[in-house]
Amino acid sequence: MSDVRVLVVDDDFMVARLHAELVGSLAGFVVAGVAQTGRDALDAASRLHPDIVLLDVYLPDLSGVQVLEELRAGGAPQADVVMITAARDTETVSRALRLGAVHYLVKPFALADLSDRLRQVAAARQQLASDATLAQAEIDRVFGAVRTPTPLRGLPKGLSEPTMRLVVATLRSQDAAESATELADRAGLSRVSARRYLEHLVGMGWVEVTLKYGAAGRPERLYAWVRD
Known part of the structure; x- marks a missing residue:
C-alpha cells in the first residue's frame, strides 16, 4: 500500500x-x-x-x-x-x-x-x-x-505509567522474543517487576508469550511485542 x-x-x-x-x-x-x-x-x-x-x-x-x-x-x-x-x-x-x-x-x-x-x-x-x-x-x-486503548490506560493498582512506558519501549526495541530477566536487565528493573508488567501486556493482547523448553525444570517464558 x-x-x-x-x-x-x-x-x-x-x-x-x-x-x-x-x-x-x-x-x-x-x-x-x-x-x-x-x-x-x-x-x-x-x-x-x-x-x-x-x-x-x-x-x-x-x-x-x-x-x-x-x-x-x-x-x-x-x-x-x-x-x-x-x-x-x-x-x-x-x-x-x-x-x-x-x-x-x-x-x-x-x-x-x-x-x-x-x-x-x-x-x-x-x-x-x-x-x-x-x-x-x-x-x-x-x-x-x-x-482498543493503549497499554498505558487503566493500569491496575501497583503498576505505574512511567514504568509501563519503559517496559513497552524496551520490549519494542528488541526484534527477538526475550525473557523477563533479559528485559529487566536492559531496562534496569527487577525481574519480578518486569514480569508483572509483561504479564499485564499479555493479558491485553499487546504481547505474545512463547515457551522455551530446557533440559529440566519449568519452561522459560519469552515475550514479544505483537500489537503493531
Whole structure:
C-alpha cells in the first residue's frame, strides 16, 4: 500500500511541527500538510485528500469540532480524524464521537500514544482497502484497531505509567522474543517487576508469550511485542 497521508492541524506552531516530525519519522506515513486555522485545515483537506487528520479543537477561527463537522459534510469525508486537544468537557467529547472521530487524545500526551493511534488507524484502513467481504472476526479486528486503548490506560493498582512506558519501549526495541530477566536487565528493573508488567501486556493482547523448553525444570517464558 502507499504511504498514509496525514494532515496536521494545530494553532501552536511548535506543537504542529512536533507532531509533523513524529508523523515523518513513522514508517509508512508522510505529512500531507500542516494547517494552523480551521479554514486552512478545510482548504488543505479538500486539496490534499489526506488519509488521516490530526485535529486540534482550539483553533483561532473555527473550533476543531466545527472543522470535523464540515469534513464529514463533504470537505474530506474519507479522512479518519484523530482529535488532539486539551478540551475534555463532555459536550466536546460527545460531539466529536458522534461526528465520527476515531480517537480523542487529551493534551498533554506522550508521543508514543499518538504513534499508537496512527498505527491503529492505518491498520484498520489497510484491512478495509480490500474489496473482499469481511467475516465477523475481521470486522471485530477493524473496529478494535481504532477503539482498543493503549497499554498505558487503566493500569491496575501497583503498576505505574512511567514504568509501563519503559517496559513497552524496551520490549519494542528488541526484534527477538526475550525473557523477563533479559528485559529487566536492559531496562534496569527487577525481574519480578518486569514480569508483572509483561504479564499485564499479555493479558491485553499487546504481547505474545512463547515457551522455551530446557533440559529440566519449568519452561522459560519469552515475550514479544505483537500489537503493531
